[in-house]
Amino acid sequence: MRTLIRFLLLVTVCAFLLPAVAGAETLTQSFDHKLGMNQAAQSWEHRIDLPDAMAQKGMSFFRRALTLSGKLVIEREELTPTYYYVRVHLPKAFLGSKGSLNVRLEAVENMPPCAPVARPTGLALAKNSDPTAPTFTWNGLGKYAAVSLYDVTANRNVFERIVLDARSYGMDEGRLPIGHHYRWAVCESDECARYSPEAQAGFRLELRTERCWTCNGYGWVRCNTCNGTGIVVVQGQNGQPVQTMCSWCHGTGRQTCTFCNGTGRIERPIAIPE
Ligand SMILES: [Zn+2]
Ligand SMILES: [Zn+2]
Structure with missing residues (x-):
C-alpha cells in the first residue's frame, strides 16, 4: 500500500513537472512539400541540429512534438541529444498533393527521466x-x-x-x-x-476460390431484356404485338455472369495469420 502511495505521488509530481521543465528552450521548424499532377511519390530527409548557443549552455534535446497536415506522412524519425532526424513522404496522387510537418523540439540542461513506453x-x-x-x-x-x-x-x-x-x-x-x-x-x-x-x-x-455471389455459382444470371423468359414482345407491321425470340440471350433467358465470366467461381485475396 505504501509503495502504491509513493508511486502515485511520484506520478503526480511527474505530471506536474512534465508540461514545463525548468530552463527548457524550444525550437520550432516547419517543412512544406508538394507533388504535381501524376508526379511520382517522393521522400525528403530533414535534420535539425542543436544550435551552438544551446550546446554551449550544456543543453540537449529532450523531447519533440509533431503536427502533420495535408497528405504528408512520416516514414521514420530519430531524436538524439544533439539532433532530430525525420524522413517525410508524399504518396503519388493523380491530382497532386501537398502537406507539411511542424516539429517542435525542447532542449533542457538537465535531462529529466523519461519512462519507457510499454510494448504494444x-x-x-x-x-x-x-x-x-x-x-x-x-x-x-x-x-x-x-x-x-x-x-x-x-x-x-x-x-x-x-x-x-x-x-x-x-x-x-x-x-x-x-x-x-x-x-x-x-x-x-x-x-x-x-x-x-x-x-x-x-x-x-x-x-481463395469462392462461389460467385452475383450468380450464386451458376455462372449465369437472368436476362434483363426478357426477364428470363427468352421472349420479347415487339410491335408487328399492323401495330399488333408479336412475340419474338430475345436477341440478347438468344432465347435462353440467361446472360453470362460478367462478374465471374461464367465460371461461377471468383478468387479473392485473403490474409492468413502465421
Ligand atoms: Zn433475354
Ligand atoms: Zn458469377
Missing part, C-alpha cells in the same frame, strides 16, 4: 480491410507509433510510417503481391521519442 499488444489486421493494402491495428498507450511492414518473400521493407495519436493505420500506398509472406511490427513512444521494444505479427496472402 493485440496486433491484428482489420477484418474489413483489403488484404492487399491492409489496415494494421494494435493496442498501446504511446502517443506515437512506428509501423513497419517487411516482405519476407522478396526480402525487403515495403512500408513504414510514424503514426500520431492512433491505434490503427491503413496502407496508404502500393499493393502487396499475392503468395508472399509478411512480417509487420509496431513500437510506440511518447514525447521523448524513446521507442518501446517491437511487437511483431506475420501473415501470408493467398487467393
Whole structure:
C-alpha cells in the first residue's frame, strides 16, 4: 500500500513537472512539400541540429512534438541529444498533393527521466480491410507509433510510417503481391521519442476460390431484356404485338455472369495469420 502511495505521488509530481521543465528552450521548424499532377511519390530527409548557443549552455534535446497536415506522412524519425532526424513522404496522387510537418523540439540542461513506453499488444489486421493494402491495428498507450511492414518473400521493407495519436493505420500506398509472406511490427513512444521494444505479427496472402455471389455459382444470371423468359414482345407491321425470340440471350433467358465470366467461381485475396 505504501509503495502504491509513493508511486502515485511520484506520478503526480511527474505530471506536474512534465508540461514545463525548468530552463527548457524550444525550437520550432516547419517543412512544406508538394507533388504535381501524376508526379511520382517522393521522400525528403530533414535534420535539425542543436544550435551552438544551446550546446554551449550544456543543453540537449529532450523531447519533440509533431503536427502533420495535408497528405504528408512520416516514414521514420530519430531524436538524439544533439539532433532530430525525420524522413517525410508524399504518396503519388493523380491530382497532386501537398502537406507539411511542424516539429517542435525542447532542449533542457538537465535531462529529466523519461519512462519507457510499454510494448504494444493485440496486433491484428482489420477484418474489413483489403488484404492487399491492409489496415494494421494494435493496442498501446504511446502517443506515437512506428509501423513497419517487411516482405519476407522478396526480402525487403515495403512500408513504414510514424503514426500520431492512433491505434490503427491503413496502407496508404502500393499493393502487396499475392503468395508472399509478411512480417509487420509496431513500437510506440511518447514525447521523448524513446521507442518501446517491437511487437511483431506475420501473415501470408493467398487467393481463395469462392462461389460467385452475383450468380450464386451458376455462372449465369437472368436476362434483363426478357426477364428470363427468352421472349420479347415487339410491335408487328399492323401495330399488333408479336412475340419474338430475345436477341440478347438468344432465347435462353440467361446472360453470362460478367462478374465471374461464367465460371461461377471468383478468387479473392485473403490474409492468413502465421
Ligand atoms: Zn433475354
Ligand atoms: Zn458469377
